[in-house]
Amino acid sequence: MNTVVIPYEPQPRQILYHQTNDIDELLYGGAAGGGKSEATIWDALQYALECPGSRQIIFRRTFPDLQRSIIARTIVAYPKELGKYNQSKHEWTFVNESIIELAYFDSDSHKANYQGAEYDVIRWEELTQFEESWYTYMLSRLRGSKPYPRYVKSTTNPGSVGHAWVKKRFIDVGEWEKVHAIHEVDDSGDKLYHPDTKEPIITRRIFIPAKVQDNPALLEADPNYIVRLMKLSEQERKQLLDGDWDTFSGQYFSEFNRSLHVCEPFDIPREWKRFRSMDEGYNDPFVCIWVALDPKGTAYVYREFVKSKLLTSEQVEMVWLNSGVESYDYTVADTSFWNRSKTENVTPAELFIKKNITLIQAKKERVNGWKRLREWLHPFDKVDHVSGSIYKDVKLKIFNTCLKTIESIPSMVHDDKMVEDVAQHPLDHVPDTLRYWCMSRPQNVGTERPWSAVQQSNRQQRFDHDDDEEEDAPKARGFW
Structure with a gap:
């Protein structure tokens, strides 16, 4: 049998991503250059080879994004001895009959495409670009007859339309790099229990942060990349370089504090x-x-x-x-x-x-x-x-x-x-x-402005002068 060489050497943060499988939902990334897409495609390949006949799907928000990132990269990276890409179906079929679908999801109508689908692993690239209802709907498609581990693995940067729900679901639940057992609740906030066993319904979630500094291979190949990130506007720099989840590019009310x-x-x-x-x-x-x-x-x-x-x-x-x-x-x-x-x-x-x-x-x-x-x-x-x-x-x-x-x-x-x-x-x-x-309400213009020392002095002189005037004289009124 010929030996197939996998052309991938994971960085330390990517290794943590690959090895964290005893979970239900995982989020990886948080900043630009952390090797998110590379981690996704190689993690998917590893699962496909280890679990014969398994089925996975990788989502991007739009087809152009899917084509220039995941499709283009897998065609170049995946060894042809292991599988074949079907261009019309946008899916890989491997020698052990495992399948990886490459798809996009950008509207509620796309839910109908997956009504009867079954997946062992669902992967979302740039999760904050998706709506929460799409993500939660696809959780119902995480099922199958084979005894394989099933989970959702996603990657993202902060920002975009899904920033709030992703932050709430993964970032705010507790300490990073730690698996958290979350007791699920319904739309009213009531805790959910299994209808038969009455046990609490628990989801195991983890967030694994990664920045460009965690990808030394990229910095070695392109040492000026981090310099270009530092030249961004303050808001974009916090988002893409620092992985800051409290501010992001495109935020409408950026003044909120x-x-x-x-x-x-x-x-x-x-x-x-x-x-x-x-x-x-x-x-x-x-x-x-x-x-x-x-x-x-x-x-x-x-x-x-x-x-x-x-x-x-x-x-x-x-x-x-x-x-x-x-x-x-x-x-x-x-x-x-x-x-x-x-x-x-x-x-x-x-x-x-x-x-x-x-x-x-x-x-x-x-x-x-x-x-x-x-x-x-x-x-x-x-x-x-x-x-x-x-x-x-x-x-x-x-x-x-x-x-x-x-x-x-x-x-x-x-x-x-x-x-x-x-x-x-x-x-x-x-x-x-x-x-x-x-x-x-009337236009709110009642902001207070600081007074300089000269203005404060002039104001005091005017009040002193007012005190010397006769009682029935009209008083000057100042607004500040």
């Missing part, structure tokens, strides 16, 4: 103005957020309710129950609340009125609405009037109990075709709701 925008809950004073804002939905979630405005013009998102599959009557009941005895200046709502039902000849807005919840229609301008929201989020310099020091502050803050709001705002990305707009996103319902409230 947890240390500034998220605060501990406190009792809202009775004299503060209060508002509600709502977005209708059934399959998409129904959203209601509660906002309080202090006398100085700072807004606080202090409560949220986000839930799918609620009838309008149930939405009314949940808003009423969560509002308690509070009084509100007004409740602004998506215009769809005024759509009349063909069967019952009633609008959702009328059902809310029956519970003494009167709604006003939201202004639906998207670009202007996002600009208005950005004004509220934008950090500004503020003066400590005791010490005279300058610090950053914002006009919109969020209680740390409002998890959906905190998750969704930094997850929004620019629309590729209209960069001033937010791209369609699975989490955009809460930002939409917040946009309605912002558009219901």
